[in-house]
Amino acid sequence: MRLWWIVPLWKTLHYVSISLLVGIVSLVDLRIVGVAKGLPLRPLQRLMPWAALAFVMSFATGAMLLRINPAGSLGPPINVAFVGKIVFLVLIGLNDVLYFASGLKRQVDGVGAGESTSASAKIVAGVSLGLWVGVIFWSRMLTFLAGAI
Amino acid sequence: MQQWTETSAFFIWLRESPSIWAYPTVLFLHTAGLAFTAGVSLVINLRLLGLAPQLPIKPFARFFRPLWIGFWVTAISGVVMLGSDLDTRLANRLFLPKMIFVAGAVVLLLVMRRRVFSAAPPEQTRVPAFARVLAVASIVCWLGAIAAGRFLAFF
Numbered sequence: 001m002r003l004w005w006i007v008p009l010w011k012t013l014h015y016v017s018i019s020l021l022v023g024i025v026s027l028v029d030l031r032i033v034g035v036a037k038g039l040p041l042r043p044l045q046r047l048m049p050w051a052a053l054a055f056v057m058s059f060a061t062g063a064m065l066l067r068i069n070p071a072g073s074l075g076p077p078i079n080v081a082f083v084g085k086i087v088f089l090v091l092i093g094l095n096d097v098l099y100f101a102s103g104l105k106r107q108v109d110g111v112g113a114g115e116s117t118s119a120s121a122k123i124v125a126g127v128s129l130g131l132w133v134g135v136i137f138w139s140r141m142l143t144f145l146a147g148a149i
Numbered sequence: 150m151q152q153w154t155e156t157s158a159f160f161i162w163l164r165e166s167p168s169i170w171a172y173p174t175v176l177f178l179h180t181a182g183l184a185f186t187a188g189v190s191l192v193i194n195l196r197l198l199g200l201a202p203q204l205p206i207k208p209f210a211r212f213f214r215p216l217w218i219g220f221w222v223t224a225i226s227g228v229v230m231l232g233s234d235l236d237t238r239l240a241n242r243l244f245l246p247k248m249i250f251v252a253g254a255v256v257l258l259l260v261m262r263r264r265v266f267s268a269a270p271p272e273q274t275r276v277p278a279f280a281r282v283l284a285v286a287s288i289v290c291w292l293g294a295i296a297a298g299r300f301l302a303f304f
Contacts, residue, residue, distance in 0.1 A: 004303060012299045015184075016292060023188025030215060038208025038271070043201050047192070050200070113205070133181055140177040144169055 007068065014061035018136075021054035025132055032108060032117045032125035041111040072146050081145040085138035092131045099124050154232040163233045172233065175226045182223030183298075187291045189216055190258065197265070197276050197284035206273055210266035216258065241304050247297035254290035257283055 024047045031039050066073055073082040099105050108121050117125075154160045163171055192200075193209055231238050238244060265280040 005300070008296075008300045008303045012296045015295050015299060019184050019188035019291075019295065020191055021188070022184045023190070023192035026185055026189050026215075027192055027212065030212065035215065036208045036211035038211070039204055043203035047201055113208070136181045136184060137177050140180050141169060141173055144173040 007065075010061060010064060010068075014058060014065060017054050017057035017061055021051055021058055022132060022136075024048070024051040024054065025128065029125040029129045033122050033129075034116065037116065038113050040113045041117070042109045045105070045109060073142060075147070077147060079142060079146050081138045081141035085135055085142070088131050088134045088138060092128065092135070095124060095127055095131065099128075154235050160232055163229065172230070175229050178222055179226040179230065182219045182221075182226065183295070186216055186219035186223055187254075187295060189219070190254065190287060191291055193261075194284035194287050197280050199276075202274060204274065205271065206269040206276065207266060207271050210262060213258070213262050213266070220255070220258075241301055243297045243301040243304060247294055247301060250290045250293035250297060254287060254294060257287040257290060261287070 028041075028044055028047065028051075030036065031041060031044055073079050102120075104118075104121050104124060108117055111117050163175065166172070189212060193212065196204060196209070197206075261280070261283050265277070265283065
């Protein structure tokens, strides 16, 4: 096949976008949990729009990969790992909505260098980290669970 | 070495078990570890290149412990997968370039931790020029390693 390099190139773009997304999420969540307390949270949380951009890039490149091989994820039979991935992404979305709507985001913005965040902020950040690890788990299981049920 | 990975019970299980807790889980650890290590490194490099300029430099040194944990998860799972199919993987022409990119990224992390992050005065936000050069080199290494890893699977 003459255009064999398109799929690995596209997967590289997908991986790089995800790395940037996971990188920003990890830095912010780890700081909220208590790593690198020397960093003030207001300027650190200003990275979040970049995480949103990285998510849009991950989603767009992922949607293209889904179009190239729809049966691998959508079946029939529908792939359990794909369902798991979507469910976890929705949970991350809900966790983020909770973070903003509850006023926690604004509270955390007020946490300066050397200060600790509230217990509820730590829980939301910990849940976020765990859910992202879960998204990577389901993504990796896609090829292995295709047609499993 | 070759003999050993072909006959050891662990590597036979890893190769032949249909369970998702065998090879797929090792591959997952490799992916998750890499996404974390490369991702956090990339964002720290972008900080050195001018992203979020209000953030002081020194506290980033604290992220190196989780970074190394992520690196070792990636490296150990990588070695385990290498052992599961030693001949084929070593023969892949992208394997060596990938290892060179990874080695470069690790050396740069070690240098940056000492010369850029630990060495910075507590409140400093200004980034010295040599640190920006290191950041560009580090980004090239991580992008190279990810790309080599993706293309490697197609050879």
